[in-house]
Amino acid sequence: MKNVLDEYLARDLMQDATEGVSEHLRDAPRTIYIGFDPTASSLHLGSLVPIMGLVHAQRAGHTPIALVGGGTGLIGDPSGKTAERQLLTRELAAQNAQGIRAQLEHFLDFEVKTNPARMRNNLDWLGDITLVDFLRDVGKHFSVNQMMAKESVKRRIQDEESGISFTEFSYALLQSYDFLELYRREGCTVQMGGSDQWGNITTGIDLVRRMEGARAFGVTYPLVTNSSGAKFGKSESGNVWLDPELTSPFRFYQYWINVEDADAVRYLKFFTLLGHDEIAGLAEAVEREPYRRAAQRALAEDVTRRLHGEAGLAAAERATKALFSGAIEGLSADEIADVFADMPSSELPLDELGGAGKPVIDLLVESGLASSRGDARRSIDGGGVYVNNVRVESVDVAVTTEHMIEGRFLLLRKGKKSYHLLALLA
């Protein structure tokens, strides 16, 4: 069978791996798990690397398990955190787990006969175990001395200010126990995760060995950053989420289209299933004719399609085309309504446009495109404000019903990318 590790290596998706993983994964179909934290109702782009890790594993014939930390989410992982985490309620964690499952279904095949993806919630075992049993059976195998030596714990212990609670300190035990349970219940022998999970993963491997005398393995992915060192997955408007309610397909698509040249090829390897030749071709295209943005387009198209489907992709592309390459003048009000379904918008009572109309300044402030009237003035003075894609020349300009597209819409724009659609309320 195809060795999934080779795929990871070719895509720069591997940071670290324990001894013998390569043989282990090459010799037979295995069961592999990755944990997802249900701290939010949706996963965001940061989770895309692990997700793709599972996707490649499944394609190589292994069985992927997505473990939602309904139980551990109640505790909070101290790895990479500088302060104590907010605890989730049971209900919230369960609800979030539900949302996450729906998103994973876009990437993993839960239906195939041979190696369907599985979804597990560690609340199923963590929820029932008693404290005494846990301390006796599991806790016994952990050395506090070793736990305190872990980087993530050490940092928090040295920080007099924040410190670390016993709850978070115990996190590694729970995650290790997850691995043990998955080994017992599902025959899972490999845990993967972000590079910050390395410590937790190796601890789990130890536990499986001690309690079951079995050999388990771990693989970690690199932390994705962009070329300017900033964290990946953040746009001007905050986190990019996988949930279309939180980040519309249009915004999602735009995030990828706007990726810097320097990152585009790396991201193609990380986040698409495009073949190596194809990616090499796109890399060359970036070199030769960067203005075509071929890599960015391929990236945006592939990722958006996988997550939001053909319809989502089509909508995103339509809106993109209308906004960036074309003139909205040619569009009918219906088309505009459709294209801008994703855009920030608000309603405007008809009578506000009576008489001399309504000053553009007011519209900018009310729509949130400007933070204050002074800000709105400055933007107009600087030539950065447009009504229906026509630059506003003076701060005195007022909008009347004359400006409305088919009497229904008004398109406000600030700069290149900030739009706001005003729908007229009769």
Added chain:
RNA sequence: GGAGGGAUACCGAAGCGGUUAAACGGGGCAGACUGUAAAUCUGCUGGCCUUUGGCCUACGGAGGUUCGAAUCCUCCUCCCUCCA
């Protein structure tokens, strides 16, 4: 416990009695260039207004001196360094 140093706008950092809504750098926003990229250049970057001007709020907090204070004095809070 003792001796000093500091706290300024989103961040860093000047200013040390008046022309200071506060130099400079970063960040942010916009414009030009371009490819919805990067780099570069330019403008803007407390609020409101009837905008070559006016008013209000603002240099850790509270008082005071002064015609006038971020700038001087007193007390308080918090940070840092050194000595015990």
